[in-house]
Amino acid sequence: DIQMTQSPSSLSASVGDRVTITCRASQILSGYLNWYQQKPGKAPNLLIYAASTLHSGVPSRFSGSGSGTDFTLTISSLQPEDFATYYCQQSYTIPGTFGQGTKLEIK
Amino acid sequence: EVQLVQSGAEVKKSGESLKISCKGSGYSFINYWIGWVRQMPGKGLEWMGTIHPGDSDTRYSPSFQGQVTISADKSIGTAYLQWSSLKASDTAMYYCVRHKDTAMVLDYWGQGTLVTASS
Numbered sequence: 001d002i003q004m005t006q007s008p009s010s011l012s013a014s015v016g017d018r019v020t021i022t023c024r025a026s027q028i029l030s031g032y033l034n035w036y037q038q039k040p041g042k043a044p045n046l047l048i049y050a051a052s053t054l055h056s057g058v059p060s061r062f063s064g065s066g067s068g069t070d071f072t073l074t075i076s077s078l079q080p081e082d083f084a085t086y087y088c089q090q091s092y093t094i095p096g097t098f099g100q101g102t103k104l105e106i107k
Numbered sequence: 108e109v110q111l112v113q114s115g116a117e118v119k120k121s122g123e124s125l126k127i128s129c130k131g132s133g134y135s136f137i138n139y140w141i142g143w144v145r146q147m148p149g150k151g152l153e154w155m156g157t158i159h160p161g162d163s164d165t166r167y168s169p170s171f172q173g174q175v176t177i178s179a180d181k182s183i184g185t186a187y188l189q190w191s192s193l194k195a196s197d198t199a200m201y202y203c204v205r206h207k208d209t210a211m212v213l214d215y216w217g218q219g220t221l222v223t224a225s226s
Contacts (some may be wrong), residue, residue: 044216055214089152089211091211
């Protein structure tokens with residue numbers, strides 16, 4: 001299985017801050033990297049797929065970048081509703097492994 | 108509107124069998140892979156496997172192969188996840204997910220089914 005490692009595991013930030021979460025894969029993904037947001041007690045939601053394509057309805061303050069094995073999710077100006085847990089996932093090969101998650105908390 | 112509606116929470120004893128369901132609507136059910144993701148209490152997400160309802164082609168994560176069975180009934184637009192003999196370690200939230208196009212991009216999620224297996 002491809003191993004996905006996110007950093008940091010948790011992060012404290014304030015409304016209006018710019019935040020970056022990184023995800024590293026154990027092998028090259030050819031851009032098959034996705035990001036999801038999960039709020040407590042809810043199912044995850046797709047934010048970004050193919051490393052940098054915003055899913056329908058996702059605010060433009062979210063962006064993704066990266067290639068090869070290293071990818072980032074950036075939130076340009078944190079809003080109160082963005083405090084959640086974020087997961088990366090590779091869709092290059094079965095199984096579609098996830099990172100361990102990054103919990104974004106209010107400072 | 109695409110919707111995946113899952114069956115309700117289950118409480119079972121270890122050793123019992125179980126089948127949970129996921130009904131898709133608002134899209135062509137037979138044309139999209141539909142799969143399952145596990146989330147154990149307080150833990151992260153694990154991709155379990157997926158099925159193409161059009162031809163019943165099924166793929167499993169090695170971690171779940173032989174432990175669960177994924178199936179689908181295209182006549183009623185419903186996918187299933189089943190266990191023949193539950194273990195306490197199967198206690199988790201299970202989400203059904205639609206795969207966008209042909210890749211494992213999970214673009215729509217069900218609301219989740221909580222399975223509790225007591226020893």
